[in-house]
Structures are given as C-alpha cells and as structure tokens.
Amino acid sequence: MRDIQNERGRTTALVLGPRGQLVLALLAILFSSSLARAAKYGDIEVTIKSEPRGTAVHGYAEVEFVVTNRSSQAAHDVRITYPKSSYSYGGDYLRAVSRNVSVGAGESARVVIAYPERIDLRGNGAGVTIDGREEDSALPVGTSTGSRGHSSYGSARSWGTQLLALYSKSVDTRFSDWTAQTQAQLQSAGKYLTAETVRADQAVDQWSTNWLGYTRYDGVVVTADDLRRMPAEVRSAIGQYVECGGALFVLGRDPQLPGPWKLKPDPQHPVSVAAPGFGQCITTDQTDIATFPARVLTPVLESWSSTAAPWLRTRTPSDANRTFPVVEDIGVPVKGLLALMFVFAIAIGPVNLIILIRKKRKLWLFWTVPLISFVTCLTVFAYMALTEGWQGRSRIEGFTVLDENSRRASTLGWTGFYTPLLPSGGLRFSAETEVSYQNGEDPYSSSYSRRGSSNSALTIDWTREQHLASGWLTPRVPAHFALRKSELRRERMTISKGADGAPEAVNGLGADLSQFWYRDEGGNVFFAEGIPGGGRAALKPLPGAPATAGAKTLRSIYAGDWSTLPDRMKSDGPALLAPRTYLGVMEAAPFVDDGMPGASVRKTRSVVYGILKEGGDGS
Structure with missing residues (x-):
C-alpha cells in the first residue's frame, strides 16, 4: 500500500510539473496558517492553540490561547474575552468569559478560558484588549455558534x-x-x-x-x-x-x-x-x-x-430551594405590606388633613406628605434589614473524600445564596472548583422553552480566580450551584492506640467534629462524639457495627443526588467504611468554597470520608 501511495505521489508530481507543485505548496502554507487561527495586533500576536471538540452537556470547556509579545522593549497588558459579542433568544446565556495577562517584552503567555457547557454561549469570535484599548477585529474561534454542539436553538436531545x-x-x-x-x-x-x-x-x-x-x-x-x-x-x-x-x-x-x-x-x-x-x-x-x-x-x-x-436532572429555582432551602420563606409578605399600606393611606390622608385643619396649617401638606412617605420608605427598608439583612444568606454543604496517600481532597457539594439586594462583588470560587448553575436550564431543550430561567447575561473572569462577576444572582431569588472540587490538602486525622489499647483520634481537620466513626484493620467500628478541632478523643466500640456487604459505594453516591448528602451520610455513611477509613460529621465546610463570604447568615455542614495513609498507624 505504501508503494502504491508513493507511486501515486510521483505520478501527481509529474502531471503538475514544477509550477503546479509550487502552487500546491503555497496553498498548503495558506491552509495551515488558516488552521492556526492567529491574529496580530501591533506588537501582540494571539494564536488559538486548542479548542474543545464534540457535543458536551456538562462540565467545563477550555479554549487555550498563546499570547506573544513581539516587542523587544515594551510589556503589554492583554485581556482575552470570549465571545467578543454575544446575543440571546431568551434564557440565561454567557455574555463574556475573560482573562487578563501581562506579557513581557519578547515573551509568550498561555491563556486558558473555561466556560460551563450547560449555559448557552452564542457569539462571534474572541475579543482582544491591549493596554485598555479594545481591538476592532475578533479572533475567529472554531467553537462559536453550532460547531461545539450548542446551536442557535439549543442542543438536540438524543434518545437515551x-x-x-x-x-x-x-x-x-x-x-x-x-x-x-x-x-x-x-x-x-x-x-x-x-x-x-x-x-x-x-x-x-x-x-x-x-x-x-x-x-x-x-x-x-x-x-x-x-x-x-x-x-x-x-x-x-x-x-x-x-x-x-x-x-x-x-x-x-x-x-x-x-x-x-x-x-x-x-x-x-x-x-x-x-x-x-x-x-x-x-x-x-x-x-x-x-x-x-x-x-x-x-x-x-x-x-x-x-x-x-x-x-x-434539572431543577427550577423553586424546586432547588425546596430541595436545598436557603431561606424558609421566599414569598412576599403580602399581609404585612397590605397592613402597612393601609396605615400609610390613613396617616397621609385623613389623619394628616384633620391635624392640619385643626392647626389651621393646610399649606403644610406640601411638606408633611413627602415626610410621611419618606418615613414609610425608611420603615420598609428597616424591616427588610432586620428580617433579611443587607448582605444576604448562604448555605454550604459538602461531602469530601480525603485520601492521605495522595494528599488529594475530592469534594461534592451544593451551595445556595439569597440576597435582598444585588451584591457588587458577585460570587468567587477557586480555579479548582467546577460550578454548575442549578437554575432550571435544560441543556437538551430549545432556548425558547427554557424552564426557570431568569434571562440573565452571565459573565466570568478568570484573572485571579473564578469570579462569577454578574448575572448569577437576582435579588430575592435563591440561586443554587452544584460543586465539584479537587485540591491538595494537608488536613488529616491521626489514629493511634491509647494507654488501655483502645484507639484514640486526634482531630487535624481544622473544624470541630460532632460525630466520628472509624473502622480498623479487623473490621471493628469505633465511635466518638464531639471532637474539637485539634483535640483528642478516645474511641469506643460501636455495638451492632454496620456491615459493608451490599452497601452503597462512593461511585453510586456520586451518581445520585448531591443536595442531601450530609443528611444521608450521617445514617448511611458508616456502612461505606472500609478497613482503615473514617467518617466525620462537622458543622462547617472547610473543603468547600464560600462564594459569598460577606453573607450575614451562613449555614454550613459537611461530611469527610478519610482514607488513612498506608504503612503506618496514622501518626
């Protein structure tokens, strides 16, 4: 076969001749350069190195750019924005995902922009801003409309x-x-x-x-x-x-x-x-x-x-809040507002007029009416501040597998936010966290029939962290996110034998434990209650230790519903324990990002499944 191909190549070369071969070479150069999709803006050259391929309905897609500064003297600040311009037919959509980088003279920098596949992204190319000046021409990106499975009308759902x-x-x-x-x-x-x-x-x-x-x-x-x-x-x-x-x-x-x-x-x-x-x-x-x-x-x-x-599975905001409530009642206090409006109408009308007539000061209506209105507005704001706070509420729950052999912590979790006023800082997560917006968007349906959408233009900035800058929160509407996170962590539990031969545990997880289970090499299960952070506790044998036969696996837990994991793990988690593993429940979430640290009310809870280091006693 190789000989046949070589013979065909020689025949083609003879038919085309030297001039034809030169034309083919030029076409090959032009074609290869077009595949590179590079653009030059003065001293700065931006090239697309890689793009996602295939049709995905979850996770993050990455587009990798290489920014090269051809100047031999001046450094430049470059901002890549994808897409440069965007539009929507309805439903939540990604308006812009951006990242800043400083490129020294004669240097190159790698810029990776990631965006969630579950949110529609429609637009034209990538925008380039150099030293604060936006370039007119866009860099063509092959993952624009339709080519990555997100057509202008949403993805088609396949059978199965x-x-x-x-x-x-x-x-x-x-x-x-x-x-x-x-x-x-x-x-x-x-x-x-x-x-x-x-x-x-x-x-x-x-x-x-x-x-x-x-x-x-x-x-x-x-x-x-x-x-x-x-x-x-x-x-x-x-x-x-x-x-x-x-x-x-x-x-x-x-x-x-x-x-x-x-x-x-x-x-x-x-x-x-x-x-x-x-x-x-x-x-x-x-x-x-x-x-x-x-x-x-x-x-x-x-x-x-x-x-x-x-x-x-997808949920509307109301469904998500029923499953994972951030606030108990998100309804409008109709009775209270009607009562306030009734008092306001009586005070600003008959009461105000009667008092001014008796005082023979009817002209005072020009300042008493605005004053009563102003006092009423202050009362409404004061009531809102007392009942809901200015900075909103958050709830964070997670389930973490902490493997002391690899030092990696793998976390599944949910977080929810409720804010009476729109915060200026948005939400912030680490670069190692996958954030999945649980706003009822169905990745398989047409954007004309999206369920539960707030029709928001969403933006993400990756310059220092994963900053969900705008569009993700709506006043008085709960916002929920499913999270996955992987990172290196040094927290650990130390299990050793006490003076009486019974196992003891030292809490090095950085938070107080309300409940703790441990299964030793022989399959015996021990239990302790209330181990403070940095504290030591003796473990007592647990009568009727949960059997592991037929128990759920971590894989099956991942494939289920994450929103109720801590509750389920408190009852079902001990059956997951293998020899030299432990399970701890804490009223904190040290392994999950706090997207809105300024919240006035925070509810946190998490469960840690730990795998002790092999070849030792945990010390």
Whole structure:
C-alpha cells in the first residue's frame, strides 16, 4: 500500500510539473496558517492553540490561547474575552468569559478560558484588549455558534443517555468503531447509550494541566505508554478528574496510574477495575480489542454512563430551594405590606388633613406628605434589614473524600445564596472548583422553552480566580450551584492506640467534629462524639457495627443526588467504611468554597470520608 501511495505521489508530481507543485505548496502554507487561527495586533500576536471538540452537556470547556509579545522593549497588558459579542433568544446565556495577562517584552503567555457547557454561549469570535484599548477585529474561534454542539436553538436531545469520551492520538483509530459495536449490543439488550468519541488533536504532553478541562467528558481513554510519557502535571489533572467522578480507560500493560489506586480483576470481563474517590479506572492489557470489543468496552460504557448520571436532572429555582432551602420563606409578605399600606393611606390622608385643619396649617401638606412617605420608605427598608439583612444568606454543604496517600481532597457539594439586594462583588470560587448553575436550564431543550430561567447575561473572569462577576444572582431569588472540587490538602486525622489499647483520634481537620466513626484493620467500628478541632478523643466500640456487604459505594453516591448528602451520610455513611477509613460529621465546610463570604447568615455542614495513609498507624 505504501508503494502504491508513493507511486501515486510521483505520478501527481509529474502531471503538475514544477509550477503546479509550487502552487500546491503555497496553498498548503495558506491552509495551515488558516488552521492556526492567529491574529496580530501591533506588537501582540494571539494564536488559538486548542479548542474543545464534540457535543458536551456538562462540565467545563477550555479554549487555550498563546499570547506573544513581539516587542523587544515594551510589556503589554492583554485581556482575552470570549465571545467578543454575544446575543440571546431568551434564557440565561454567557455574555463574556475573560482573562487578563501581562506579557513581557519578547515573551509568550498561555491563556486558558473555561466556560460551563450547560449555559448557552452564542457569539462571534474572541475579543482582544491591549493596554485598555479594545481591538476592532475578533479572533475567529472554531467553537462559536453550532460547531461545539450548542446551536442557535439549543442542543438536540438524543434518545437515551448522551455520552462524550476523549481518546488520545496513541489509541487505535478503530476505537470509535469498537465503541459503536458495543453500543449496538447494549441497545439490543435494552440499554440505550449514545456515545460520541472524539480523538484528541494534540499529543498527551500538550493536554490540559487543569482537571476542569476534562470535566466535559464522561470518559477519557489513553494507553499505558501515554501515561508514562505525559508530564506529571497532566497525569495529576487526569487523576483529579477521575477522583471527582470521572472515568479513565487505559489500554496496555503496566500503566503508571495517576494515583496509588488498587486494581482488582473484573470476574465478568477481561479488565481490571480501580475505584479511586468517586470515579472509576478500568484497564486492559490489550491495545487491540477488535476481536471481541464488547467484552472489554461494556463496563467502560457503563462507567461513562455513571459519570454522566448526576447531570441528567434539572431543577427550577423553586424546586432547588425546596430541595436545598436557603431561606424558609421566599414569598412576599403580602399581609404585612397590605397592613402597612393601609396605615400609610390613613396617616397621609385623613389623619394628616384633620391635624392640619385643626392647626389651621393646610399649606403644610406640601411638606408633611413627602415626610410621611419618606418615613414609610425608611420603615420598609428597616424591616427588610432586620428580617433579611443587607448582605444576604448562604448555605454550604459538602461531602469530601480525603485520601492521605495522595494528599488529594475530592469534594461534592451544593451551595445556595439569597440576597435582598444585588451584591457588587458577585460570587468567587477557586480555579479548582467546577460550578454548575442549578437554575432550571435544560441543556437538551430549545432556548425558547427554557424552564426557570431568569434571562440573565452571565459573565466570568478568570484573572485571579473564578469570579462569577454578574448575572448569577437576582435579588430575592435563591440561586443554587452544584460543586465539584479537587485540591491538595494537608488536613488529616491521626489514629493511634491509647494507654488501655483502645484507639484514640486526634482531630487535624481544622473544624470541630460532632460525630466520628472509624473502622480498623479487623473490621471493628469505633465511635466518638464531639471532637474539637485539634483535640483528642478516645474511641469506643460501636455495638451492632454496620456491615459493608451490599452497601452503597462512593461511585453510586456520586451518581445520585448531591443536595442531601450530609443528611444521608450521617445514617448511611458508616456502612461505606472500609478497613482503615473514617467518617466525620462537622458543622462547617472547610473543603468547600464560600462564594459569598460577606453573607450575614451562613449555614454550613459537611461530611469527610478519610482514607488513612498506608504503612503506618496514622501518626
């Protein structure tokens, strides 16, 4: 075949001749430069390095830019905004996602802009602002309207569960065909999964170093050689993605996994499975599975389906507040307002007039009426301030898996905000947090039939952190967000033997524990109540210890409803405990971002599932 292709190439060269070959070379140069999508603005050159591919309905998409300063003397401040201009047919939409960077003379800077897939993004290209001056021409971005699955009228809903998986350039090019065959067999068995697989356009050493860049995918597929070649930062990001609920499939022998994960053979399929955090990692020794692809890929597609499960449900703001109430009553106090209006009407009318007639000062109506109105307005504001406060309320709850072996904390949570007045600072989250707006938007429906939308123009600024700058909050309307977060943390619990041989626990989690369970190597469960931060407590055997057989797994908890996790974990959590793990309940949320720290009333609660470090007693 290669000889035939070479012969065809020589024949083409002879037919075209030298002049034709020159034309082809020029066309190739022009075509390759157009693919680069670079634009030059004076000293500054901006190039799009990578864009998301495939149709996603959750997670974050990343667009990576490279900003190069061609000047040999002057530094420049550059702001990238995507999209440059936006529009809406109704419903919430992303008006602008931006990031600032300072580029020194002769230097280049990498600028990554991430945006949530569940919110509509419609617009034209990326805008560039240099030293405060906005450039007129936009940089064309291939993920604009329609090309990434968000058409002008919303995404079309496929029959069954819509899945999206990314596979590396080293994976066999037949992988999409193998997936399609497996999908067809699952459908014949009554399991309807629509899986789209996209091949990466960059080698693994160029992949994103931020785990948020993988959240749009229900699965990531790499080879064992990929894991050995990729930089530690990329491998760590993939590990964070998996531990926060993602799915990783590895083809090839002896993979260098992103964490200290324990693989166990699957008794029904020729694969091995690990369950790190809330996610799942599946490996196979084979790289060519063409003979029986369904035997290998059936558990892989089921794992992808579990990754997508939490994102298939939507809620209106009222539904979200019933499930996760920030305030008990968000209704307008009609009776109180009617009573106030009645008193106001009597005071400003008959009472005021009668008093002025008796005093023979009717002309005073010109200042008594405005004065009574002003006093009434002050009364309304004072009542609002006393009952609701000026800075609003927040509620934060989370469930964290703290693995002391990898030092990584993987958190699922919900947070809600209610504010009587619109705060000027917006909401702020860390760059390691995935924030999913629970405002009733259905990613599958047309934007003309969005449910529960406030028709807001939403903005995000990534310059210092993830700043939800405007549009996310509406006065007197609760706003809810589902959160995932992965970060390195040094908090830990220390378990050691006391003088009487019974285990003791030292609380190093940075918050008081109201309840604490621990399962030792022998399967015995111990319990303590009320361990203050930094304090020590003796653990007592728990009679009737919860059995682990048939208990839910962390993976099944991820696939369920996150809004009630702390309540459910207080009763069901002890059954999750494996040997040398613990579960702690605290009336605080140290592992979840506080998006509005200035709230006048804050309700916080969280549960920590801890995995003690191997090879020691926890000390």
